[in-house]
Structure formats: structure tokens, C-alpha cells
Amino acid sequence: MIVAEMSIPQCKKYRVDQKAELFGKIGVATKIIDWTHLDEVRTLLQTYPVVIFYRVPATPEVILIIQEARRLGVHTFWEVDDLVFDPDGYLSNKNLDRLDPGMRAGVIAGMKLYRDALVLCDEGIGSTPILAKWMTETTGRPAHVIENALDDETLETAHRIRDANKRYTKSQEDVIIVYGSGTKTHDIDFLSASEAIYNVLSKRPNVRLRIIGELNIEPRFDDLANRIERLPFTTFDGYLEKVANADISIAPLEQTVFNDAKSNIKFLEASILGLPSVCSPVDAFKSAIVDGETGFLAASPDEWEHKLLALVDDQALRAEMAGKALESVFRAYSPDYIAQQQLGPLIRRFNNRKSNVTRILFANVYFAPQSFGGATIVAEEMAQRLAQKENVEVYVFTSWSNDGAPDYGVVRYEAKGATVFAVKVPVIRTRLMDVEDEAMGQVFEEVLSAIKPDVVQLHSIQTLGVALGSVCKAAGIPYAITLHDAWWLCERQFMVTGEGKYCFQTRIDPDVCARCVLDKSFNKQRTAIVLRGLFQADGLISPSHFFKQLHLYNGLRDEQIFVNKNGIKLPSAEHKRIPSKPIRFGYVGGSTPIKGYELVRQAFSALPECGIELVLVDNTLNHGYSSIDANGMNANNPVHIVPAYTQDTIDEFFSGIDVLLFPSQWKESFGLTVREALIRDVWVIATDAGGAVEDVVPGENGDVIPISNDSVHLRKAMERIIENGNFLKNYSNPYKDRIRTFDEQADELLLYLMSLIKREPAVVVDADR
Known part of the structure; x- marks a missing residue:
């Protein structure tokens, strides 16, 4: 830059x-x-x-x-x-x-x-x-x-001017000496040659002086005013034309340290236009001019006069010197030569990408330190583990919020072993921008160009938008989409209606959706956009077999979807669930209807005082406020509200509960919390929530209840635990070996992403079909 x-x-x-x-x-x-x-x-x-x-x-x-x-x-x-x-x-x-x-x-x-x-x-x-x-x-x-040099525009312009001048016949007697001043700061420089120029004009009536730009000259030149042409500085093309229509170029400079540091550009410009030059012997001119062959160097008034007269009086000398000058600058100042000899060594040392390193770029709406939601945990854990593998580099594209930052401003930092590019999302935005934001796509294009990843994995990209996939496709970079939720099929993201009920669709019917969404025309537009992004992906990753089947019902093919079950963090070697006298039920879904909070509140409040406790995770406590009021539950048994656990404090949380309540009101893609509980010997009561219960064996490590807005199913399952709670004292989940760890997930994911790099480009399918 x-x-x-x-x-x-x-x-x-x-x-x-x-x-x-x-x-x-x-x-x-x-x-x-x-x-x-x-x-x-x-x-x-x-x-x-x-x-x-x-x-x-x-x-x-x-x-x-x-x-x-x-x-x-x-x-x-x-x-x-x-x-x-x-x-x-x-x-x-x-x-x-x-x-x-x-x-x-x-x-x-x-x-x-x-x-x-x-x-x-x-x-x-x-x-x-x-x-x-x-x-x-x-x-x-x-x-x-890095010297001033010739460039393609200058060379093309000079070539055109030289060709035009071949067809132009100028008086053989007139000789024009041209001086390009340009700015107001050349008066003193001109004085170093002014005596010689005055003498040449006085001795040779056929000589004229052309001054381009601003210049104050001595009053004695007034006597020669009829042979002094003053032209204003103009465009670069116009300037070159005015120089080219002269016969001799001059570049007088006062002998100072300042001028020794100046470039020889006036010599280059004159040379490519076919003019010989007389220049002061400052450092840059001395390095470019062979005195008497490719140009003249003049240090004193006598030298200036002698060498100017030599050129004025000898047209053949002018032509010979101009030809040698043209040849020399083509050789030493051509664009390719300067680029290779001067710029190349300067910049190539920064091309430090190793040839055997695979670069993977993740995109997720959140990323550390702004961590929120299960998809973010998966993205962070995969990034951290893949980054630890030999010859793998991981980058992340995410959003961030900063009131003082400009919209779409980017900040780069390191987190979880990855290099993160976080983009400021505009506060004022349309609904469509959450789906397709062209400005976000342009920022992503800059990041993609900088990283040049081998493969891209799109996680949850609501707010970032599907333009990310289009940018990958345009760049010829394979990309996969992880189906963390139903965002690609459902405007409401979780297939839950406005009344908080799961819609139970398998093959999505637009007419059914039209009765659920706020604006059916927008939903139609949105559906077309997201399905186009979904179908053109090089691969799809499902965290469960259930969620793969849901997308197969909606037109995807079996070979398009790879099941990479989400992993969990293993408990520490020291972790042990400590049973307590009161049975402790735990709930971690927050106060949202979709996770079944209201069912938990109703079921727990309906239980009589019976020596049990409820531990509620309020994930907003980490943001400085509470979204759950324990007193408002009107419960007969103690309720404890705690902040959300992290991957570092997860063992501590699960060692403090005996039963996890997971009354999700939609068919989930996976269910990270369920696995985290199961591997720590915590019994699970969960609704029949799709991928969330694929590792629950009813009656042996948990209970599966129907998805319903009636809390009676949850209450009865809790009552059975209360009545038969002694088994929890020595309970150990016999099916822990079925649960995938993050390390196992990462190993499998890497192999899959590597296969996309080597695979033929995906065939884009018409989503409407």
C-alpha cells in the first residue's frame, strides 16, 4: 500500500x-x-x-x-x-x-x-x-x-509524439532551447546558465528560448523578448509535446547539496522525445549522462555557452547525441529494468509464505474475544486445534463492534492461534444486509486477496452475508459451509414460529413459511439468495446425521454433505462429579423461548418443596446485566443464577449439577451442551431435538421427552429423577466413548478441507429445481 x-x-x-x-x-x-x-x-x-x-x-x-x-x-x-x-x-x-x-x-x-x-x-x-x-x-x-523512471504511459506518449514529429517539417534554421520550470522555486537554478543562454541568444539570431512554467528571468532578457516564448505549465501530455517541438533541452541547477539529491527526470523526458540535453553536473545527471556522448554536462558559464553553441550549430551532432541518449535511457530506465533491478530486491524479501503450508480461512459472525453461541465455540476450538498442526495456518473473518470505528473498518489481531480480521458492522442496516451485504463482500475480498487461502470454511455468517461465498467463487477458492443451524433454510433461523413453536417441516414449503414470516416477498427474495449460496458451495458440513437428512429433504445430494460431528472439550483428569444431597438440576439455555426457558420455569415452580435445587446460567451476566429474575420464578425450591461458563470453567460448572435440563423447542443441528454433560457423567433430560440427542440412550444416560409447549413432560421426567435419585450417587455414563472430542473433530475436518483443495470445482446447481 x-x-x-x-x-x-x-x-x-x-x-x-x-x-x-x-x-x-x-x-x-x-x-x-x-x-x-x-x-x-x-x-x-x-x-x-x-x-x-x-x-x-x-x-x-x-x-x-x-x-x-x-x-x-x-x-x-x-x-x-x-x-x-x-x-x-x-x-x-x-x-x-x-x-x-x-x-x-x-x-x-x-x-x-x-x-x-x-x-x-x-x-x-x-x-x-x-x-x-x-x-x-x-x-x-x-x-x-528507487529512481524516477520511464513508465508505459510516458513511453507511449513519447512514441506517439515522435511519430507525429516525423511528419512535421520545422524550419531548419530555427533552433529552440526548451526549459521546463514547473514551479516557483527554480529562479536561482536558472541563473547558473542564464549568462550563457543570454550570450547564445545574442550571438545566434536563429535561436529561441521556450520557457514552460513559472520563472523570473533577469531584465536584460527584455531586449530579446521577441525570441523568448513563455508557456504556462499544462498537462503532462501537453508538456511533453511542447518539449518535443524544441531542439535542445536544458536542466540548469545550482551546485548545492539539495540539488545533488534531485533526480534526472528532465534528462529522461528529453531523451525519449529525441532531444539532446545540457545539464548541470549534479549527482543524478552525472550518473546518467556520458559527457559528450549521451548529453553535455556544464559546470560554468563558459561550458554552458560552449556546449550550447556546439549543439545549436551542428544539427548532426544534435541528432547523434539524441539517438545515443534515447538508447541509454531505454536501457537503464525502462519500466521492466527498474522494476526488476530496484523494486524486486526491495519487496521480494517480504514474500515469506512457505510453499508447503495450507492456509485455512474461517468466517463466523463472532470470534474471541467477542465469543457468543455454540457455533462460535466450535469455530474457535477448530481454529485453535488446526493452527497447532504442522504446516497449517488459520485465519478468521468476523464482526466486531466499536462505536468510534467507521463502518466496515477492519482491525487485525491474534486469538486462539489464528490471525483474526474483524469488521465493524454498521449499526443502521436493512434486513437484507444480514443476508447479502455487498460492502461486507468487498471487505472480505480485500482479506481474501491478502491471505490467499487454500480453502475457506463459512460457519455462522448471518450479518456477514452470503456475498462471502460469491467472493470465494469469483476468486477460484473452494469453500465449505457448516450447517450450524437452519439459517440457510429458514428466515427465522431455527424453524420456530412466531408463537415459539417448532414448525416440524422437513421439505420446506414456501406457502407454509409465508404464513409465518413478517414479509413473504422479502422471504422469497431471501430464500433465493441463500439457496444460491448454499448450492454453489464446494462442500457442506453437517454436525449431525439428523441435520444432514434435513438438508437432503430440501434438494441437496448425499455426496454434497459431509458429517463432521462437533466435538467437546474433555474433562480434566482431576474432574469428578460430586453428588450432593439435594439433587441439582441445571439449565444453560438462557431466557429464550427457543431453548425452553419457560418450560423450565413452569416445571420447576410446579414441584413441591422436596430438597432439590435449580442452577440457572444467565449468559448476559458476562455483559454486565441480568436477564433472569430468580424471585419471579415463584419456586418452592432454591434457585441459583450463575454466569455462563467458559471452556476453562466448564468442569467446575458440571461438577455442581446432577441433571442437565435441555428442553429445546426445535430440532437442533447438534447440541453441544448435551455432550458436555454426558461426558462428565451428568444425566440429561432433553426433548427429541434432532441432532442434540443422537448420543442420548433413553433410560441409560438420559431421558428423551417430546418437543411441546406443555411443561408437563419435563415436570414428569424431573419427578421420576426425584423419586429414584439414589442412582445418581454412583452414576457413570456407559456410552462416553461415543462422544467426539474437539481433537477428533479437528483431525477429520482437516482431511475434509484438504480434499476440497484437490477436488474439481463444484457444479453449480439451480436452487429453484
Whole structure:
């Protein structure tokens, strides 16, 4: 990424646009950003390994950006094309004395800011060896030379102009000397050749002087005004045409440290237009010109006059010298040459991706430290385990909330062994944006381009949207979707109606859904969008056989869906459930109807005082507020409300209960909590909730009750436990070996994802069929 000052057209062309073009010639994608757009810079910084700050001052905001780059491990270069960062060298330019006092004071004040920016960055880039040398002396760190060069636009324009000039017959007697000033700061430079130019004009009536841009010349030139042409500075193409229609180009510079640091661009431009040049012998011109062969170097008024007259009087010499100059700059300053010889060594060292490493990118709406929901636990556990495997790198794309951040702003950090790219989700958004958000897709495209993963796994992507899959498809990167819930089939996500009842559909009927959703036309639009994303995926991952069957009912094929049952964290070796005198029932679903909270409240409150307890997990306590009121339950037995457990405190929670209540009101894809209880010898009472009860053996490690909004089924199951509770004292689940661990899940998942990398692209199926 190039973060640049772009208000000076010629600087933008040669130091910014040209550099991006040259990077492209060696296969390096480049983004150019105006340095004043710092919010955008901060976001893009998260996905770029290298940033070049061209002529950017160290304002407080820029300092924060450079510090952010350091936090991210982004390598920073500070670049410039004159000695603006060094007061001693810059003030040797006497042209500054002719500036307006206010402007001059501003230039001087800015020097410290440029110097500070240079010092803050890792390395420097200068347009000349002298600049690079002074940068290193300032910072004690490396500085590199990337010269102003030719580019495709300049070469094409020059070729067109040369071709046009072949058809143009100019008077053989007239000789035009051209000087391109450009800015207000060249008056002193022109003085180094003005005496010779005046003498040449006086001695040769056929010579004219063409001045392009702003320049103040001595009053004595008034006598020759009829042979002095003043032209305003114009577009780059126009400038080259005006130079090309002359015969001799001059580049006088005062002999100062400041000018020694300047580039030889005027010589390059003249040479590709077919003009010979006379230049002052500053460092960059000396390195490019073989005096007397490819151009003339003139250090004194006598040398200027002698060498100008030689060219004025000898058309053949002009042609010969121009031809050699053209050949030399084509050879030493061609785009390909500069790209390979100067940019290549600078940038290739950052291409440190190992050839034998597989990169996996997860996408999930939440990720640590913003962890919420079962799908997030699975994504985090898989990321952590896969990242620990040899030759695997894991990246994560997720959302984040920060009131001070711009919409779609990105922050990169490390969590669970993975590199995480978190995107600020706009607070104000439409319903459709939760399904398909093109702006989110564009951010994902930036991340995808930065990482270049081998495979992508989409977990729960509500809010992120299905555009993520389209971006993968466009990039030719295989992607799989994990079917954590029914979001891909049901607008309400869990196939639960507005009345809190499971709809019990298998083959989804749009007419049935139309009676359930708020807006049937929106639901139709949404269904078309998500099914297109579902059917074009290279693979689908189901956490249970039940959920695979549900999607087979809805048009997917058996070979499209791979069952990768979710794992759980094993209890520690020291873990042991300690039975207590009062039987302790536990519930972890929160106060939502879909998890059956109301059934738990009704069933427990209906039980008489009988020496039991209820432990309720309120997952909002970790966010600073409570969503459950124990007193409001009107229970006859004690109720304890505790915050949600983590993977680090899970053993402690389950050692404190005897029976898990899991009265889910929908057919779940898996049921992580059920497995966490079963493997810790906790009896489970669960509804017939699809994938959630695939590891429950009724009567041996739990009870399965019907899905119903009538709490009587749950109450009766609890009463049976209360009546026969002695068995819990020494209870041990005999089927623990059936329960998958996270490690086993990760091993199987990796093999599956690796198979997608090697597989032929998926055939896109018409979802409407």
C-alpha cells in the first residue's frame, strides 16, 4: 500500500502512480491512498504486509497509523524525492529565499514533521543515491534507491509524439532551447546558465528560448523578448509535446547539496522525445549522462555557452547525441529494468509464505474475544486445534463492534492461534444486509486477496452475508459451509414460529413459511439468495446425521454433505462429579423461548418443596446485566443464577449439577451442551431435538421427552429423577466413548478441507429445481 501526498502532479506521477505500475510488473498488487484519508488507511493496513508513506508528515494522526503498523508487524518505508526532511540540506536551496515569507516559514516548519515520519518508519526510499545516503545518516537504518523512471504511459506518449514529429517539417534554421520550470522555486537554478543562454541568444539570431512554467528571468532578457516564448505549465501530455517541438533541452541547477539529491527526470523526458540535453553536473545527471556522448554536462558559464553553441550549430551532432541518449535511457530506465533491478530486491524479501503450508480461512459472525453461541465455540476450538498442526495456518473473518470505528473498518489481531480480521458492522442496516451485504463482500475480498487461502470454511455468517461465498467463487477458492443451524433454510433461523413453536417441516414449503414470516416477498427474495449460496458451495458440513437428512429433504445430494460431528472439550483428569444431597438440576439455555426457558420455569415452580435445587446460567451476566429474575420464578425450591461458563470453567460448572435440563423447542443441528454433560457423567433430560440427542440412550444416560409447549413432560421426567435419585450417587455414563472430542473433530475436518483443495470445482446447481 502506498500512502501518499498527491497534490503535486509530477510527484504523484513519478513517485506514486509509476511505482504502482512497476510493482505490477513484478506481480505485486498495490493500493494507493491519499494520506489524508486515514480511516481508510487504518482499515487497509490490516490486510497489507508492506506500506510506503510517500512525503507524509508525522502529524499526530499519522503517528498513530505508523504505531498501528508496528503493532500489526507491517513493514513501513518512508519515501521522498528531495531533502525536505533535512534542514541543512534543504536550506542550501536558495530558491527558498524567494518564496513568500509565510510560505517559506511553513516549509521550514514542516521539515521536522517529515524527519519525524522518516525516523518512525522501518526503512527509507529515496529517488537518488544522495537522498538514500542522507536518510541512512538520519536514522541509522537502511534506505533504498528507487529512481524516477520511464513508465508505459510516458513511453507511449513519447512514441506517439515522435511519430507525429516525423511528419512535421520545422524550419531548419530555427533552433529552440526548451526549459521546463514547473514551479516557483527554480529562479536561482536558472541563473547558473542564464549568462550563457543570454550570450547564445545574442550571438545566434536563429535561436529561441521556450520557457514552460513559472520563472523570473533577469531584465536584460527584455531586449530579446521577441525570441523568448513563455508557456504556462499544462498537462503532462501537453508538456511533453511542447518539449518535443524544441531542439535542445536544458536542466540548469545550482551546485548545492539539495540539488545533488534531485533526480534526472528532465534528462529522461528529453531523451525519449529525441532531444539532446545540457545539464548541470549534479549527482543524478552525472550518473546518467556520458559527457559528450549521451548529453553535455556544464559546470560554468563558459561550458554552458560552449556546449550550447556546439549543439545549436551542428544539427548532426544534435541528432547523434539524441539517438545515443534515447538508447541509454531505454536501457537503464525502462519500466521492466527498474522494476526488476530496484523494486524486486526491495519487496521480494517480504514474500515469506512457505510453499508447503495450507492456509485455512474461517468466517463466523463472532470470534474471541467477542465469543457468543455454540457455533462460535466450535469455530474457535477448530481454529485453535488446526493452527497447532504442522504446516497449517488459520485465519478468521468476523464482526466486531466499536462505536468510534467507521463502518466496515477492519482491525487485525491474534486469538486462539489464528490471525483474526474483524469488521465493524454498521449499526443502521436493512434486513437484507444480514443476508447479502455487498460492502461486507468487498471487505472480505480485500482479506481474501491478502491471505490467499487454500480453502475457506463459512460457519455462522448471518450479518456477514452470503456475498462471502460469491467472493470465494469469483476468486477460484473452494469453500465449505457448516450447517450450524437452519439459517440457510429458514428466515427465522431455527424453524420456530412466531408463537415459539417448532414448525416440524422437513421439505420446506414456501406457502407454509409465508404464513409465518413478517414479509413473504422479502422471504422469497431471501430464500433465493441463500439457496444460491448454499448450492454453489464446494462442500457442506453437517454436525449431525439428523441435520444432514434435513438438508437432503430440501434438494441437496448425499455426496454434497459431509458429517463432521462437533466435538467437546474433555474433562480434566482431576474432574469428578460430586453428588450432593439435594439433587441439582441445571439449565444453560438462557431466557429464550427457543431453548425452553419457560418450560423450565413452569416445571420447576410446579414441584413441591422436596430438597432439590435449580442452577440457572444467565449468559448476559458476562455483559454486565441480568436477564433472569430468580424471585419471579415463584419456586418452592432454591434457585441459583450463575454466569455462563467458559471452556476453562466448564468442569467446575458440571461438577455442581446432577441433571442437565435441555428442553429445546426445535430440532437442533447438534447440541453441544448435551455432550458436555454426558461426558462428565451428568444425566440429561432433553426433548427429541434432532441432532442434540443422537448420543442420548433413553433410560441409560438420559431421558428423551417430546418437543411441546406443555411443561408437563419435563415436570414428569424431573419427578421420576426425584423419586429414584439414589442412582445418581454412583452414576457413570456407559456410552462416553461415543462422544467426539474437539481433537477428533479437528483431525477429520482437516482431511475434509484438504480434499476440497484437490477436488474439481463444484457444479453449480439451480436452487429453484
